[in-house]
Amino acid sequence: MDNNILLRIEDLKVHFLTDRGKVTAVDGVSFSVAPKEIIGIVGESGCGKSVMVQSILRLLEHTEAVKYSGQILYDNKNILESPLSDIRKIRGNDISIIFQDPQTSLNPVYTVGNQIDEVQILHKKVSEAEARKRSIELLHLTGIKDPKQCVKQYPFELSGGMQQRAMIAMALACEPKLLIADEPTTALDVTIQAQILDLIVEINERMGMAVLFITHDLGVVSEICTSVKVMYLGQIVEETKTDMLFERPLHPYTQGLIKSIPRFDGNREDKLNVIEGVVPSLYDVPKGCRFSTRCPYADEKCILEEPPLMETDDINHRVKCWYYKEVEQGLRVKEEGEKPNV
Ligand SMILES: Nc1ncnc2c1ncn2[C@@H]1O[C@H](COP(=O)(O)OP(=O)(O)OP(=O)(O)O)[C@@H](O)[C@H]1O
Ligand SMILES: [Mg+2]
Incomplete structure (x- = not known):
């Protein structure tokens, strides 16, 4: 693999076999992560963001009913085919994950300090004293008021917010x-959110740590991400550099997401735009463009034929829409109101 690529995802599909049939929560996602890159992943609830990133560490395997296809290449190996013993070596060493539910990552039988010291002693080859010093510093930076006390505590002694930190x-x-x-x-x-983002950016700049950052907050994306991927119903529908996403969003879905950012300019008349309709169920995925059931510009072709993720005139910008050029040039009429049932 190219030296400039840390991780490469190739046509990843993640299927769940449920009582009601098979659903494909991630459907043909491909992209690379370069060292030092901070990639934002955005999209409405249920679009497959968590399932996609959890596949990278094979964290979905507590459920029997998950099936993958495609490749996730790391260190010249396909993570999807590696034995779990190899994946465990990568977890929390080369690749770490943080998510909303802290319970699953902390070990209940060791003190918080021991756990944070341990990863440093193992992976950074520092002394116990150095590790403890850094553990206290990190706990302080994540907003824990009394980090010297916290290192001596067990996870169950901490509140949910403290466990998260x-x-x-x-x-x-x-x-x-x-x-x-x-x-x-x-x-x-x-305040704590901002502090944690600063900490992530600091390690990113100092160590070249790459980041895949999932968020609903486009403000955070514009602040820290170098590039962005917009997901809709298991697929990437637009990807580009962050500045470009805000300057020139090409997919009608991205345009909708950006328009729905709340603006706090004190003008109460300023109605919050929302994207009409809801994300379709995975049991009932639209045949053509997946966004066609909600897109104000969709026509027959959109309903029947799935567009590819196409190149644009900008080498870093790709979009999955038949009519992005016409929409950009104002050549397509927007249909207001309910979409016809398709
Ligand atoms: N174990 C499972 N079995 C069946 N379907 C699942 C399973 N886990 C996730 N899904 C489905 O996969 C889809 C993608 O879920 P995912 O959690 O990745 O969404 P998300 O984009 O992270 O949403 P959110 O923004 O709410 O976190 C959802 O429709 C979800 O219901
Ligand atoms: Mg999620």
Whole structure:
């Protein structure tokens, strides 16, 4: 694999076999992560963001009913075919994940300090004293008021918010090559959120740690991400550099997401735009463009034929829409109101 590529996902599909039949939560996703890159992943609830990133560490395998296809290449190996013993070596060492549920990452039988020290002693070859010093510093940076006390406590002695911070501290302690952050800070208050983002950016700049950052907050994306992938119903529908996404969103779905960012300019008349309709069920995926059931520009072709993720005139910008050029040039009429049932 190219030296400039840390991780490469190739046509990833993730299927769940449920009582009602097979659903494909991630359907043909491909992209590469370069060292130092911070990639934002956005899209409405249920679009497959978590399932996709959890596949990278094979965290879905507690359910019998998951099936993968495609490749996730890391260190010249396909993660999807590696034995779980190899994956365990990658987890929390080369690739760390932080997400909203801290319970699953902290070990109940060790103190918080021991756990954060341990990853550093193992992966960074530092002394116990150095590790403890950094553990206290990291807990402090994630907003824990009394970190010297916290290192001596067991996870059950901490509140949910404190466990969340301890998990973030632990994931960052080993300074992984890739950090996967799945809305890790949404439950925390704004000041702490900002502090944690600063910490992530600091390690990114100092160590070249790449980040896959899932968030609903496009403000955070514009602040820290170098590029963005927009997901809709298991697929990437637009990908580009962050500046470009805000300057020139090409997919009608991305345009809808950007228009629905709340603006706090004090003007109460300023109605929040929402994208009409809901994400279709995975049991009933539209045949053509998946967004066609909600897209104001969709026509017959959109309903019947699935567009590819196409190249645009900008080498870094790809979009999965038949009519993105016409929409950009104002050549397509927007249909208002309910979409016909298709
Ligand atoms: N074990 C499972 N069995 C069946 N379907 C599943 C399973 N896990 C996830 N799904 C489905 O996969 C789809 C994608 O879920 P995922 O959690 O990745 O969405 P998401 O984009 O992370 O949403 P959110 O923004 O709410 O976190 C959803 O429709 C979900 O119901
Ligand atoms: Mg999720």
